[in-house]
Amino acid sequence: MYIGFDYGTANCSVAKIENGQPTLLRLEGDSTFIPSSLAAPTRESVSEYLFRHRGIKPLDTIGEQMLRRAIHVNREESIELEAEDMAFGQAALDRYLDDPRDMYYVKSPKSFLGASGLRDAQLRFFEDLVCAMMDNIKTQAEHQTQQSIHDAVIGRPINFQGRGGETANRQAEGILLNAAKRAGFKQIEFQFEPVAAGLDYEATLSEDKIVLVVDIGGGTTDCSLIEMGPSWRGSSDRSASLLAHKGQRIGGNDLDIALAFKQMMFPFGMGSKMESGIEMPITQFSNPITINNVQAQNDFYAFENLAVLKGLHKQAQEPHKLAxxxxxYHESLGYNIVRRAEEAKIALSDQATYRAGIQLFSERVDVDVSRDNMIDAIEAPKRKMIALVHDVVAQAGVKPDVIFMTGGSARSPFLREAVQAELPNIPVVSGDYFGSVTAGLARWAEVCFK
Structure with missing residues (x-):
């Protein structure tokens, strides 16, 4: 059996073809989407879980050394790892929020796969993370279909997050490929996510059109200008139909981070001053919420930074904020703050104001955010997204007949209005914001594997 597999930054989903149409499969309870998150007792538990409870071995000696070290560390900590100690999706987030102090939690590992400067051990660790998540998804899908799944078309952005260009893209795709093989997939193909979304839209066309696909995902925004319609449908070679495409390593997560930074860090001391009159260093407020940047997270949560934070607290004019x-820092609450910003962003699409409640262990911090505040906060990432639309049309030298917007953040009326302003008088349409890419990947899997 074959599937389309959208290993997304925010959510994952898979689909099969049933009676000629894509059908998304349930992955967590009744939901066909599972958040891209994982929780475990320790960081080392991921490697041990794969080997001990899933029978998934490392691919090379570096992975084997990591596994031996992981087992040793867990034994030193008196951790006897059980299969149920690993949680995925919403269950992982719930477990983390219940006990952030004693839980290893990771969200959106796809954001890190193209990062520069990763050592071999770090690459293998990300491979383990992705493999554990893919294995869980494959298991859930096989349970629903009562069939073994051997083949998959996996979606990928035009450019992964990272500054290494094609080197970063090859690194990220290599991690996905190795993880999928270890999870049990035999034949694996990749397809660009905006092209996949376009393939699903193409199934609705009764005449050929030039379609601009704008896919605003959690970690990336991709634009593809594609010739689509009955003349192309079912073709195994779509290279001639792809007129232009371009991707930017900026997505819905960046909107959430921008809103968190611009509106939610003041109660934690941003903009406040030390007794000397010097303003608090800005990186101490950006690093904890830049959850898609490995180095920023490492810098903030490093043991050495604790002494720096204590020093700032001691010198602060408003010490309660630095507390x-x-x-x-102590409770690893950066993800929590960004999550509250995401909720505010969604709510402000329909209402003028929103009160975000950030729950600390000692108190609840309420932050009032207006729609105007939100629009101002996301202006910089929004401009980068719209620049992609401009660039891909200029690259092709032809305007689209229709704009197809997909991805979770494409629901934002502010982003849709911005795209419409860039290309006025061209109709903007959408399908399933979250499922179009997955459905298109399943359609491409039918072309590849049937």
Whole structure:
């Protein structure tokens, strides 16, 4: 059996073809989407879980050394790892929020796969993370279909997050490929996510059109200008139909981070001053919430930074605010703050104001955010997204007949209005914001494997 597999930054989903149409499969309870997150007792538990409870071995000696070290560390900590100690999706987030102090939690590992400067051990660790998530998804899909799944078309952005260009893209795709093989997939193909979304839209066309696909995902925004319609449908070679495409390593997560930074870090001391009159260093407020940047997270949560934070607390004119930042450090609450920003962003699409409640262990911090605040906060990442639309049309030298917007953040009326302003008088349409890519990947899998 074959599937389309959208290993997304925010959510994952898979689909099969049933009676000629894509059908998304349930992955967590009744939901066909599972958040891209994982929780475990320790960082080392991921490697041990794969080997001990899933029978998945490392691919090379570096992975084997990591596994031996992981087992040793867990034994030193008196951790006897059980299969149920690993949680995925919403269950992982719930477990983390219940006990962030004693839980290893990771969200959106796809954001890190193209990062520069990763050592071999770090690459193998990300491979383990992705493999554990893919294995869980494959298991859930096989349970629903009562069939073994051997083949998959996996979606990928035009450019992964990372500054290494094609080197970063090859690194990220290599991690996905190795993880999928270890999870049990035999034949694996990749397809660009905006092209996949376009393939699903193409199934609705009764005449050929030039379609601009704008896919605003959690970690990336991709634009593809594609010739689509009955003349192309079912073709195994679509290279001639792809007129232009371009991707930017910026997505819905960046909107959430921008809103968190511009509106939610003031109660934690951002903009406040030390007794000397010098303003607090800005990186101490950006690093904890830049959850898609490995180095920023490492810098903030490093043991050495604790002494720096304590020093800032001691010198602060408003020490109670820095005490909250220390709590963010001790309880690893950066993800929590960004999650509250995401909720505010969604709510402000329909209402003028929103009160975000950030729950600390010691207190609840309420932050009032207006729609105007939100629009101002996301202006910089929004401009980068719209620049992609401009660039891909200029690259092709032809305007689209229709704009197809997909991806979770494409629901934002502010982003849709911005795209419409860039290309006025061209109709903007959408399908399943979250499922179009997955459905298109399943359609491409039918072309590849049937």
């Amino acid at each position: 909250r930042l220390l709590e963010v």
